[in-house]
Every structure is written in C-alpha cells, then in structure tokens.
Amino acid sequence: MKCDVCENEASVFLTQIINGQMTTVNLCESCSKAKGVTEETGFGLAEAFLSPTQRSEDSMEVVCNACGFTASQLKKIGRMGCPECYNSFREGLDGLLRNMHKGTRHVGKRPMSVGGTAPQLLPRQRTSVVREETSSPPPPMPVPAPAQPSDVSKLRADLDLAVQEERYEDAAKLKAEIERLQPKAPSQ
Amino acid sequence: MMRFATLIKNPADWMKGAGPHSEIVMTSRVRLARNLRGFPFPGFSQERQRVDLLEQVRPVVEQLPEMRDGYSEDYTELSKIRKQVLVERHLVSREHAARSSGCAVVVDRKQSISIMINEEDHFRIQGIRPGLSLHSAYELVDRVDTELESALPFAFDSKLGYLTACPTNLGTGMRASVMLHLPALVLTEQINPVIKAVGKIGLAVRGLYGEGTEALGNLFQISNQHTLGEAEPEIIAQIEKVIEGVVRSEQNARAKLKEDHQTMLQDQVGRAFAILRYAHVLSSKEALNLLSMLRLGADLDLVGNCDRSLIDMMLLEIQPAHLQLNAARELSPDERDSMRAEITRARLQSIDGPGSFPPSQSTPGGPPSAPNDE
Numbered sequence: 004m005k006c007d008v009c010e011n012e013a014s015v016f017l018t019q020i021i022n023g024q025m026t027t028v029n030l031c032e033s034c035s036k037a038k039g040v041t042e043e044t045g046f047g048l049a050e051a052f053l054s055p056t057q058r059s060e061d062s063m064e065v066v067c068n069a070c071g072f073t074a075s076q077l078k079k080i081g082r083m084g085c086p087e088c089y090n091s092f093r094e095g096l097d098g099l100l101r102n103m104h105k106g107t108r109h110v111g112k113r114p115m116s117v118g119g120t121a122p123q124l125l126p127r128q129r130t131s132v133v134r135e136e137t138s139s140p141p142p143p144m145p146v147p148a149p150a151q152p153s154d155v156s157k158l159r160a161d162l163d164l165a166v167q168e169e170r171y172e173d174a175a176k177l178k179a180e181i182e183r184l185q186p187k188a189p190s191q
Numbered sequence: 192m193m194r195f196a197t198l199i200k201n202p203a204d205w206m207k208g209a210g211p212h213s214e215i216v217m218t219s220r221v222r223l224a225r226n227l228r229g230f231p232f233p234g235f236s237q238e239r240q241r242v243d244l245l246e247q248v249r250p251v252v253e254q255l256p257e258m259r260d261g262y263s264e265d266y267t268e269l270s271k272i273r274k275q276v277l278v279e280r281h282l283v284s285r286e287h288a289a290r291s292s293g294c295a296v297v298v299d300r301k302q303s304i305s306i307m308i309n310e311e312d313h314f315r316i317q318g319i320r321p322g323l324s325l326h327s328a329y330e331l332v333d334r335v336d337t338e339l340e341s342a343l344p345f346a347f348d349s350k351l352g353y354l355t356a357c358p359t360n361l362g363t364g365m366r367a368s369v370m371l372h373l374p375a376l377v378l379t380e381q382i383n384p385v386i387k388a389v390g391k392i393g394l395a396v397r398g399l400y401g402e403g404t405e406a407l408g409n410l411f412q413i414s415n416q417h418t419l420g421e422a423e424p425e426i427i428a429q430i431e432k433v434i435e436g437v438v439r440s441e442q443n444a445r446a447k448l449k450e451d452h453q454t455m456l457q458d459q460v461g462r463a464f465a466i467l468r469y470a471h472v473l474s475s476k477e478a479l480n481l482l483s484m485l486r487l488g489a490d491l492d493l494v495g496n497c498d499r500s501l502i503d504m505m506l507l508e509i510q511p512a513h514l515q516l517n518a519a520r521e522l523s524p525d526e527r528d529s530m531r532a533e534i535t536r537a538r539l540q541s542i543d544g545p546g547s548f549p550p551s552q553s554t555p556g557g558p559p560s561a562p563n564d565e
Binding site: 014015069070072080081082083084085086087089096099100103104105106107108109110111112113114115116117163166167171172174175178 | 226228229230231232234235311333336337340341344345346347348349350351352353354355356357358359361362363365385387388389391392393397398417418419420421422423429432433435436
C-alpha cells in the first residue's frame with residue numbers, strides 16, 4: 004500500500020473513530036514521523052514552532068497571562084503553554100474536548116490535596132520567568148449529572164456482552180446508541 | 192544508584208515473568224502524565240527553566256521508596272546509543288530520547304517503573320507488567336503518583352482533572368496500552384477486521400514502536416484514546432475486556448492453523464528456525480518476522496525446549512541500539528545485519544528445533560498466505 008502523502012510504501016496504518024466516523028490514514032515511516040503520528044507526543048513540534056522570544060505581538064489576540072502563550076500558537080500546535088492556559092483559553096474548550104474525549108468533566112483520580120491539605124510548594128525563587136498565578140479557577144460550569152435511564156444501563160449490559168462475544172460491529176452500534184441517549188454535556 | 196551497564200545486563204521483570212495470556216499478550220503498560228502548577232510545559236519553556244525544574248524534582252523522584260537504588264540519569268550524560276537502548280526496552284519514549292538538556296529518566300531496579308522528567312509533560316510515570324495485567328501496571332503508577340503528589344504541587348482542575356500539555360491527555364492523563372503478538376490472525380488474514388473492530392470502540396492500534404503493523408513481527412499495540420470523562424478503572428476494564436476478545440480470536444486462529452494447516456504451519460516454523468539458526472545476514476524486519484514464527488512454534492509446542500523468554504530477549508537483542516551497545520561502537524547497517532545473525536545463531540544453539548514433530552497426518556490443504564511470501 005502506498006503512503007497517502009508521498010509515493011513510498013506505507014508502514015503505518017492509523018485507524019481512528021472520531022464521532023462514529025472511521026478514518027484510516029496510510030503513511031510511510033518518514034511521513035508518519037513528520038506528522039507526529041508514531042509519536043505519543045508532539046514535543047519536538049512545539050519546540051520547532053515556538054520559543055518564548057517569538058511571541059505574537061498581536062494585541063487583539065487572547066494571551067495566557069501566566070506564560071504568554073497565544074491563541075494562534077495553540078491553534079497551530081494543538082498544545083497548551085502552561086497549566087493556566089486551560090483557564091485563559093477556556094472559551095471553546097468544551098467543544099474541542101467533546102470531540103476528543105468521552106466527556107468534558109473529569110471523573111477519575113483526584114489528588115489528596117483537593118479538599119485536603121495543599122501539597123508543599125516548591126521553592127519558587129528560581130523560576131523568575133513564571134509569574135505567580137493568582138487568578139482564580141474558572142467558575143464552575145453548570146453541567147447536569149448525566150442521565151442514566153434504565154434503557155441506557157440495558158444498552159451498556161448489551162455492549163459488554165457484545166464485546167465479550169466479539170461482536171464488535173454490534174458493540175460499535177450499541178456504543179453510538181448509548182452516546183446518543185446520553186448527551187455528555189448540556190446543549191448550548 | 193544503579194549503573195547503566197547493570198540496568199541493561201539484567202532482564203526486566205516483565206521479560207522474565209509470565210502474566211495472564213503471556214503467549215499472546217507480551218506486556219501491559221500504563222503511563223500517567225503529570226505537571227507542576229505554575230510552571231510552563233516543557234515544550235513552551237526555556238532550557239534554563241527545564242534545567243531548574245529538573246534539579247528541583249529529580250531528588251524527590253529518586254527518593255521515592257519504589258525508585259530507591261534504581262537507575263537515574265541526566266540526558267546530557269547519555270550517549271545516543273544508550274538512549275536508544277532505553278527506547279527499545281520501552282523505558283523511555285522516542286520523543287524523550289531525542290532531547291537532552293533538562294531531561295532525565297529514573298528507572299526502578301526491576302525496570303517495572305520509569306519516570307521521564309520533562310517529556311511533553313513534566314512527568315511521565317510508566318508502569319510495565321508481563322501479560323494482560325493493566326490493573327497491576329496501574330497500581331504501580333498510581334502508588335508512585337500518590338507519593339509524588341504529597342511532595343509536589345500537581346496541576347489539577349476539579350472539572351478538567353490533571354492538566355496536560357496536550358488536551359488529548361487531559362483528565363486522567365492516563366494511557367494504557369497492551370502489546371500483542373497475533374501471528375495466527377495475520378496468517379489466517381483475519382487481522383484487518385479485528386483491527387477495524389477495535390478501532391470502532393475508540394481504541395488506537397499501532398505496530399511495534401509505532402512503526403509498521405503487519406510487517407513487523409506481528410506485534411500490535413492497542414491503547415485508549417480517551418482520557419477525560421471516565422475513571423481510570425473503567426478505562427482499564429474496557430481495554431482488558433476488548434483485549435480478552437482479541438486473545439480469544441487469536442487462540443481460535445491458532446487452533447484452526449494447527450488443525451487445518453498443520454503442514455504449512457510446520458513449514459513456516461521450520462523455515463524460521465533454520466534461517467535464524469544458520470543465516471549469516473539478517474535484516475531487522477526479517478529477523479522480527481522469523482522470531483514471530485518461532486515464538487508461535489514454541490507456543491504451540493512445535494519447537495523443543497524453546498523458552499518463550501529466550502525469544503522475547505532475542506527480540507530486544509537484535510534491535511539496532513542493543514546490537515551497537517553490545518559491540519561497543521556504532522555499526523553500519525550491513526554490520527548490524529551480520530551481528531544480528533550472529534546473535535540468533537548463538538542463542539539457538541541449545542534449542543532442539545522443530546525436528547521432532549510427530550508425523551503429520553494432515554492433508555496439505557490450501558494454506559493461508561504466509562507473511563514472507565512476497
């Protein structure tokens with residue numbers, strides 16, 4: 004099979020399901036590297052594209068006040084500059100996350116310090132470039148608890164069974180149905 | 192702390208031990224992405240900031256009970272070949288190995304836990320276990336994470352979870368992945384529907400080290416893509432369930448091969464053994480495919496006294512950086528091919544080989560396509 008980008012023999016076959024749409028990309032090794040497909044991270048990409056000295060001076064643009072990362076940089080590399088960026092660029096974030104994940108709200112592990120005692124802070128005097136973050140976290144957004152009607156739990160059971168019996172086609176359909184019945188976030 | 196030579200001399204815990212479905216599932220890995228509050232992510236920080244951060248956190252990581260007496264190295268101290276060896280051992284990512292100043296890796300004595308500092312995120316905590324045991328791999332990293340967070344202020348948001356450089360890792364910051372050896376599904380041409388079906392459930396399928404898929408040793412990696420909206424145990428349980436289905440498909444395909452295509456199977460395994468045992472030039476791709484056939488033969492008791500861990504060790508030893516580390520110098524591709532054959536010849540000396548088959552009663556039948564017939 005030929006690479007979708009160049010004429011070389013493809014060796015990386017990436018199949019992804021995004022919102023029920025299957026996309027298959029065939030790439031040769033060098034193109035896959037260039038696209039960052041075979042890498043878990045796009046770290047090198049970020050390094051190549053940006054350095055703090057090349058910040059956009061566009062005053063109209065949204066800029067993270069903690070690290071100076073700009074909205075156009077985010078758009079370009081798909082990565083944030085610092086943890087505070089999630090607050091600075093929260094506009095439109097939900098939509099992005101909905102396309103990427105199962106939901107838009109974290110339901111997993113929490114640090115002990117959340118609700119408990121704050122962890123000891125690192126000495127900060129050596130990181131002069133980073134400003135102390137004083138802005139408060141984004142206001143909690145009204146997200147209702149996901150509906151769990153009994154037919155959803157029935158579908159979930161069916162899904163488990165389908166997976167167990169290796170009926171993956173059925174499983175995919177059931178999964179789509181569950182997602183349809185169970186909107187992940189409030190409609191706007 | 193441990194020296195590099197000592198680390199590499201010993202096989203990792205996951206190479207020695209067997210886990211559930213070890214004949215098909217080579218390893219289970221879980222990694223957590225974590226970042227410090229108030230610091231820019233490594234990709235958007237200056238070298239000096241990364242070096243400062245590393246200097247502050249490295250002692251904390253080294254002093255974790257799990258990591259005591261382990262291996263810890265600053266990347267400026269590591270040669271290209273040594274870093275690549277760590278990649279081949281799955282202890283660090285390729286991206287991380289490509290970096291230098293401000294980066295370090297800390298590995299525990301058993302090579303079950305590795306902590307990369309200043310990867311795409313400030314911390315990548317990885318646990319690796321043999322067989323299908325994502326649960327126990329998660330327990331490893333969960334414990335280390337809990338210990339680290341008592342000393343370091345991790346960036347966490349009550350709605351978004353752990354904040355990561357890339358929004359695709361947001362929430363749990365967890366990537367759980369399983370390395371599968373699926374030669375029978377490939378031989379019987381059932382692999383593509385299986386890959387498609389797994390993809391439809393939102394899991395990603397890749398080849399060994401993210402390179403080829405079918406071409407390289409019939410090794411496949413399956414991992415979750417979603418990290419937000421589900422709790423860690425849920426994500427792991429779902430992957431394990433899917434993997435159990437894939438394992439059963441592979442088991443059925445193996446049984447079918449043995450029953451319906453015994454002659455073809457014996458031929459493939461016999462040829463694989465003969466080439467590995469007697470060849471003098473072996474490319475990496477050929478060696479991986481032949482070792483895959485030999486592993487299948489060993490799993491199906493077609494090869495006498497051939498331990499699976501011996502084959503799994505060879506799978507590492509024949510990789511480019513391992514060869515060069517062994518030779519203590521850089522090798523040209525031609526030199527590597529001949530060195531690779533030297534290793535497989537030597538390792539297979541003590542193996543009986545597939546000579547002692549019971550006489551075959553099966554009719555040749557229409558053999559499914561073999562991986563090397565082009």
